[in-house]
Each structure stands twice: as structure tokens, then as C-alpha cells.
Amino acid sequence: MAGGEPGPGDEADGRAQGPSEPAGRAPAIRPFLLTAGRVAGGGAGPPLPVETQVVATSAGLAALRSLAFEQHDIVAACRRPQSVAELAAGLRLHLNVVRVLAEDLRAAGRLAVHVPNAGTTQDISVLRRVIDGLRAVPDSRDTLRDSG
Amino acid sequence: MVSVPSPTHGTHSVTAVEQPPVPVKLVIAGGFGVGKTTAVGSISEIRPLTTEAAITEVAAGVDDLSHTPGKTTTTVAMDFGCITIDPTLKLYLFGTPGQDRFGFMWDDVVEGALGGLVIVDTRRLDDCYAAVDYFEHKDIPFAVAVNAFDGEVHHNLDEVRWALDVSDHVPLIVFDARATGSVRDALLVVLEVALSRAEDTMTG
Numbered sequence: 001m002a003g004g005e006p007g008p009g010d011e012a013d014g015r016a017q018g019p020s021e022p023a024g025r026a027p028a029i030r031p032f033l034l035t036a037g038r039v040a041g042g043g044a045g046p047p048l049p050v051e052t053q054v055v056a057t058s059a060g061l062a063a064l065r066s067l068a069f070e071q072h073d074i075v076a077a078c079r080r081p082q083s084v085a086e087l088a089a090g091l092r093l094h095l096n097v098v099r100v101l102a103e104d105l106r107a108a109g110r111l112a113v114h115v116p117n118a119g120t121t122q123d124i125s126v127l128r129r130v131i132d133g134l135r136a137v138p139d140s141r142d143t144l145r146d147s148g
Numbered sequence: 149m150v151s152v153p154s155p156t157h158g159t160h161s162v163t164a165v166e167q168p169p170v171p172v173k174l175v176i177a178g179g180f181g182v183g184k185t186t187a188v189g190s191i192s193e194i195r196p197l198t199t200e201a202a203i204t205e206v207a208a209g210v211d212d213l214s215h216t217p218g219k220t221t222t223t224v225a226m227d228f229g230c231i232t233i234d235p236t237l238k239l240y241l242f243g244t245p246g247q248d249r250f251g252f253m254w255d256d257v258v259e260g261a262l263g264g265l266v267i268v269d270t271r272r273l274d275d276c277y278a279a280v281d282y283f284e285h286k287d288i289p290f291a292v293a294v295n296a297f298d299g300e301v302h303h304n305l306d307e308v309r310w311a312l313d314v315s316d317h318v319p320l321i322v323f324d325a326r327a328t329g330s331v332r333d334a335l336l337v338v339l340e341v342a343l344s345r346a347e348d349t350m351t352g
Contacts, residue, residue, distance in 0.1 A: 026346030049260050051240045053168035081168030083240060085228055090199035114168055122261050124350065126237070127343045130172060130262065134336055137191060139329035
């Protein structure tokens, strides 16, 4: 694939001329820079399901000081296990950017990525546990605690 | 670009700091303003979070994108929440926009879901056709829930079932997206469908 092509921002939009609106365009280009133009899944497999749990490894936390920007933020946030979706929401990153970076960090041994087992949807014991757990939810919740 | 050979499993020799729960999810679908986020917020143990997922390809040529020729990707907000069932099991609830032009995103989110709840506003039945069709075609356990805005339902359920052409085996209920207990019960209906289907599969 041609995912490594440099400078996607240069040709992303013919209407953007020179430095007239660099600030406005940055959010659109930034995700490409973060992932070197790659999109989720990298063509090597399906993208990580949104509920995939990610958690920092001890090696990842030990290497935290050497990580920069979003990679640093992801590993730091993953001291507490959370889903890819929560991570994206908490760090205000695009879901697909988090997917790519999480796979990178896994490959580097800095994150453990627990892809859900596809058989879970048909697992009767899991379904029963979810049903029992949901039944225990009271008729009204008092106050929501803030996430994150 | 370097291609890193990655293992098919994620936890090989590295030591995770903490063992995460097994995640499962339900999808809450329906048109804009039908009460998806309200429903998620009524039962989630955290305030609903929002993430932006990509929609591409199927969105091409849609009116509101036609002003930016060549742009085939845009993003759409997806609200979600969660319920900790126990320390080893966590239920996520994902609210997805109901319009069929978001089909690409649905696959992305719905894959692996235990089931779906389609929320209906009887004043705008058209908005939920796509979601009903989607779950039927994907053969995903689901139920249809009429959101009783202000405690009022403007049609009787038989009329709604007929208008939506929902099969008899699909539960059709009335609920209040603002009430925790009501949302809980609606989700339980979906899970009972999923459970009975899993049991049928087991017994062949």
C-alpha cells in the first residue's frame, strides 16, 4: 500500500493556497501526520473493534519519558484499562488515529491490546451474566460520576 | 514504510499493568433526536462520551458533501457509555446515527455486538427504517422501542409494527429514554432475544 507517502497535506485540497488558513486546516491534516498517512487496520486485518481493551505494559510505562505527544498520552492514559473508544474520546483523537497508534504501541510492546473474542456474542454464560448484572441496575441513578 | 510483523494476540510476553474486563456491547440506533444519547445517559455509569468515527465511500455524493468535491471521508459523532457488570465484564452502549448513508460506520461499530435497540419516534417513523433493515439483514438480535416523549405515544403498537414492517418475532415495546429503569428493561428485552437465539443455536 502507499500509506507511507509523505505530505498528504500538500495535495489534500487545491483550494488551500499558501499560508492563508493554516490554523483552520491543521485539525484535518494532523491525523495523517500522526499515523504517517495510514488508516485503521493498515490493510493487514480488520480495524480494532471500538470496545477493544487497551492497557499499558510495565515496559510502556517505563518508556513513558521517551515517548512524545499522542503516543505518550495514550500510554499514560492506559495506566487504567479502557476501550479504544474511551481512549479516543478522552484524548479527543479520531477513533481511527487511536486504532493505528494503539497497534503501533502494541507492536513496540508498550500496550497490551485485548481484542474481543468473536464468540462472546453467542456465549450463553456471558449473556446470562450481562442480563443478571443489568437487572441489578436500580430504577434510577442518582448522580453520574465524571468519566476519565 | 516499515511493516512490523505483529503477533495475532496482544498479551504475549509483555506484562500488562492491570487485567482489563471482557468488553461486550449493545448498539442503540435511530434517527437524529430520537433519544439515543438520552437513553445511553440514563443508564450509563459515566456521562456519555463522544468520539468521532469516519464515514467514507457511502457518503460520497450525498448532498451536504457535494460542496467539497473529492472529499469522500467525513466524521460523525458517536455517543457511548458503559455499565460495569462485574470486575471482569463490562457492557458498552454505542449510539449510532440512523441514516442509511452511515452504513459504513454501522459495520464498524456493530461488528461483535450482542444486539441492538432501535429507538423510534412515532412522529418520524421514516427515520428508523434503515436501522430496522440493517439489523434484520445482518441477523443481529434486536428489539424496537418506541420512545414515549412526554409519556405520549401517537400510534398504537400494532400500527407501528405494520408501518415498519417489523417481523412478529421482533419485540416491539414502549419505553422512556429518560428513565433508567425503563432503558434497563428495554436493553433486557434485547438481551433475552440474544440469549434465546444463542440457546437455540446450542441445541441445534
